[in-house]
Amino acid sequence: MTMTACYFCGSTQYKKISHHVFRGDTFCLAQCLLCNLVYTIPRVSAQESVRYYTDYYGERKPLVDGFLNRIRVRRVRRIIRLGSILDVGCGTGSFLLRMRHLGWESTGTEISPAYMYEDLIRQGVNIKKCDLPVCDLVPDSFDVVTLWHVFEHLMDPKAYLKKIHEILHDEGTLLIEVPNYASLQASVGGLAWFHLDIPRHTMHLTPKTLVQFLTSAGFHVEHVRSGSMFYDIFGEVQTMYNRCLGNQQVLFDIIGGRAHIRGHEKDIFLMAVLAPLVGLSALFAYALAALWGRSGTILVYAKKATI
Numbered sequence: 001m002t003m004t005a006c007y008f009c010g011s012t013q014y015k016k017i018s019h020h021v022f023r024g025d026t027f028c029l030a031q032c033l034l035c036n037l038v039y040t041i042p043r044v045s046a047q048e049s050v051r052y053y054t055d056y057y058g059e060r061k062p063l064v065d066g067f068l069n070r071i072r073v074r075r076v077r078r079i080i081r082l083g084s085i086l087d088v089g090c091g092t093g094s095f096l097l098r099m100r101h102l103g104w105e106s107t108g109t110e111i112s113p114a115y116m117y118e119d120l121i122r123q124g125v126n127i128k129k130c131d132l133p134v135c136d137l138v139p140d141s142f143d144v145v146t147l148w149h150v151f152e153h154l155m156d157p158k159a160y161l162k163k164i165h166e167i168l169h170d171e172g173t174l175l176i177e178v179p180n181y182a183s184l185q186a187s188v189g190g191l192a193w194f195h196l197d198i199p200r201h202t203m204h205l206t207p208k209t210l211v212q213f214l215t216s217a218g219f220h221v222e223h224v225r226s227g228s229m230f231y232d233i234f235g236e237v238q239t240m241y242n243r244c245l246g247n248q249q250v251l252f253d254i255i256g257g258r259a260h261i262r263g264h265e266k267d268i269f270l271m272a273v274l275a276p277l278v279g280l281s282a283l284f285a286y287a288l289a290a291l292w293g294r295s296g297t298i299l300v301y302a303k304k305a306t307i
């Protein structure tokens with residue numbers, strides 16, 4: 001594997017889209033000339049990437065967390081009312097705890113050492129602190145596998161999909177939600193697009209390139225849903241603030257528990273002043289993108305393909 005090989009097809013033929021500097025390191029957004037996947041180069045190893053995640057993990061504000069979890073629970077229970085679930089990259093595990101309280105057999109994987117799970121484990125949630133491809137999980141054992149805004153961070157997406165194919169029931173469902181690089185907010189936001197997040201986002205997926213990944217890994221994509229109210233509107237708002245106030249992601253960091261209000265008083269004042277205009281514009285952009293089929297997020301429902 002070279003540092004510029006495409007994550008999907010392995011080609012090193014690409015065109016550069018833009019340059020980015022993060023914590024003193026230079027990255028490029030590149031598009032593969034063979035399969036069209038947009039990805040971040042140079043590719044870095046999991047070990048090297050650790051420094052890009054310093055201060056990244058936090059705990060979402062309870063109101064936001066509760067809202068997001070309610071939506072996620074509803075999406076899963078629309079497929080099956082009760083069963084076994086694996087949430088890959090489960091973060092704090094609050095979604096899994098909610099599923100557990102609803103009677104689900106809940107398992108999560110997480111590689112970040114930032115989270116402690118004693119309380120969740122006591123309540124019956126099974127946590128594997130390891131990278132999914134090397135996790136000890138029983139084959140054909142899950143009804144549902146979810147990756148909520150995790151797939152775009154992966155360094156070895158094919159290994160993940162191979163493992164998911166192995167551990168999912170034959171009738172099980174895989175749900176993957178990612179930001180949409182083909183969205184209106186990505187086009188308008190450009191380098192200020194909130195969901196670009198280079199270098200932590202290794203891949204910048206579109207409905208087409210995500211489906212391509214799944215199909216080649218032996219999945220049949222049943223449904224591609226476009227748009228997630230929270231992520232879309234928040235993506236619009238933060239992108240507008242990034243443009244107006246400089247590329248800071250301040251609101252995201254405060255909501256995610258990574259930054260404190262103290263020390264950002266000036267940013268908060270300016271955001272409050274701009275809030276009515278930004279809020280209305282974000283709602284308008286959300287509706288326009290939905291009508292146009294270019295929403296800020298993609299949610300894919302896939303099953304194992306039958307031979």
Ligand SMILES: [Zn+2]
Pocket residue numbers: 006007008009010011032033034035036037
């Ligand atoms: Zn490619």
